[in-house]
Amino acid sequence: MGCSCFGAFAGLKKSRQSTEGQEGDSMAKMKEFSYNELSIATENFHRRNKIGRGGFGTVYKGTLSNGTQVAVKTLSAESRQGEREFLTEIDTISNVKHPNLVELIGCCIHESNRILVYEYLENNSLDRALLGLRRTTSLDWRKRSAICMGTARGLAYLHEELVPHIVHRDVKASNVLLDNDFEPKIGDFGLAKLFPDDITHISTKIAGTTGYLAPEYVLGGQLTLKADVYSFGVLTLEIVSGRSSGNTYYGRTQKLLVEWAWELYREEKLLELVDPELMEFPEEEVLRYMKVALFCTQANASRRPVMSQVMEMLSKNVQLNENLLTPPGFFQDSGQVNDTTLKNKSSESSTSHQMSSFPITITELTPR
Numbered sequence: 001m002g003c004s005c006f007g008a009f010a011g012l013k014k015s016r017q018s019t020e021g022q023e024g025d026s027m028a029k030m031k032e033f034s035y036n037e038l039s040i041a042t043e044n045f046h047r048r049n050k051i052g053r054g055g056f057g058t059v060y061k062g063t064l065s066n067g068t069q070v071a072v073k074t075l076s077a078e079s080r081q082g083e084r085e086f087l088t089e090i091d092t093i094s095n096v097k098h099p100n101l102v103e104l105i106g107c108c109i110h111e112s113n114r115i116l117v118y119e120y121l122e123n124n125s126l127d128r129a130l131l132g133l134r135r136t137t138s139l140d141w142r143k144r145s146a147i148c149m150g151t152a153r154g155l156a157y158l159h160e161e162l163v164p165h166i167v168h169r170d171v172k173a174s175n176v177l178l179d180n181d182f183e184p185k186i187g188d189f190g191l192a193k194l195f196p197d198d199i200t201h202i203s204t205k206i207a208g209t210t211g212y213l214a215p216e217y218v219l220g221g222q223l224t225l226k227a228d229v230y231s232f233g234v235l236t237l238e239i240v241s242g243r244s245s246g247n248t249y250y251g252r253t254q255k256l257l258v259e260w261a262w263e264l265y266r267e268e269k270l271l272e273l274v275d276p277e278l279m280e281f282p283e284e285e286v287l288r289y290m291k292v293a294l295f296c297t298q299a300n301a302s303r304r305p306v307m308s309q310v311m312e313m314l315s316k317n318v319q320l321n322e323n324l325l326t327p328p329g330f331f332q333d334s335g336q337v338n339d340t341t342l343k344n345k346s347s348e349s350s351t352s353h354q355m356s357s358f359p360i361t362i363t364e365l366t367p368r
């Protein structure tokens with residue numbers, strides 16, 4: 001195994017070091033694992049160590065020989081790129097470090113296998129803590145607001161501080177992992193590059209029904225930072241409501257969470273959306289979080305704030321200028337959608353509710 005691919009890895013390091021100096025040095029920290037090491041760590045990728053399976057592949061919990069716990073992600077067949085392309089992308093991701101981003105510790109190429117090794121997060125993913133059938137922890141408002149803020153901070157870093165910036169493309173509760181103190185860390189950033197132009201990775205699993213995807217992305221393939229902002233808005237509504245973003249019954253009608261939130265907003269009953277498990281919460285702050293989420297999910301992408309503005313809107317005691325708030329857009333399908341349908345803009349079974357097309361403005365904050 002390994003020789004040829006790690007040969008390629010070494011070659012890549014060398015060329016990067018000679019051309020890019022410092023960056024090459026950071027690349028040298030990237031750990032190359034042997035397949036054998038990861039096999040031992042996961043007890044031969046045993047079922048009992050499996051922690052989940054997503055669109056990119058299966059995730060196992062592993063323990064390295066030095067006792068460090070890791071999450072080992074075996075990428076699925078469709079993701080296989082050439083070694084060089086794979087390593088270039090991995091190099092980029094492993095250089096991205098931030099307290100609110102899951103750290104990529106290393107990788108392994110073995111024959112046709114591509115494996116990523118991440119830091120292991122004790123409290124697993126937000127979907128399990130928040131929406132799981134067997135919720136083990138109850139998340140009070142302080143934890144929930146910290147999760148929103150931390151996630152916003154991680155995204156703002158990817159979008160606005162990192163050069164070149166990274167659009168996550170798959171912001172959702174299962175990609176927000178929680179450490180011991182319930183601090184959030186965004187996982188799977190940068191993986192979009194391993195599956196170029198592949199909306200199907202997302203669509204095969206959720207078929208447009210979970211409500212995270214910005215309509216202009218699903219229907220028009222326009223992937224911009226604002227698609228992540230949209231997903232962040234949906235995620236925030238989930239965090240406040242404790243409900244899944246997908247189609248569910250509200251009363252007698254089936255709706256997406258974002259549709260439901262907008263309806264309640266218009267009826268000035270937004271507080272009804274708050275998770276009944278939240279016994280105590282600061283009403284004004286919670287309302288502000290929900291309104292910020294609505295700013296993020298506006299149909300017109302250019303009206304959505306950027307993540308640094310979102311952080312400001314969430315954290316400061318400001319009055320949002322609601323005159324600027326326009327209705328949300330969302331993508332819904334009939335449930336029969338296949339991948340082709342999702343890629344096909346003129347599909348009859350798909351509808352994008354672009355309920356507004358206001359002139360380009362940016363969210364404004366009115367200080368109190």
Ligand SMILES: Nc1ncnc2c1ncn2[C@@H]1O[C@H](COP(=O)(O)OP(=O)(O)OP(=O)(O)O)[C@@H](O)[C@H]1O
Binds near residue numbers: 071102120170
């Ligand atoms: N670093 C990690 N630490 C702890 N648990 C993890 C880690 N990474 C992933 N998991 C668990 O494994 C599950 C599957 O992760 P995976 O990323 O493969 O799928 P997903 O997030 O549901 O979908 P997607 O492929 O779109 O990211 C997650 O829901 C999470 O519970």
Ligand SMILES: [Mg+2]
Binds near residue numbers: 054174175187188
């Ligand atoms: Mg994931």
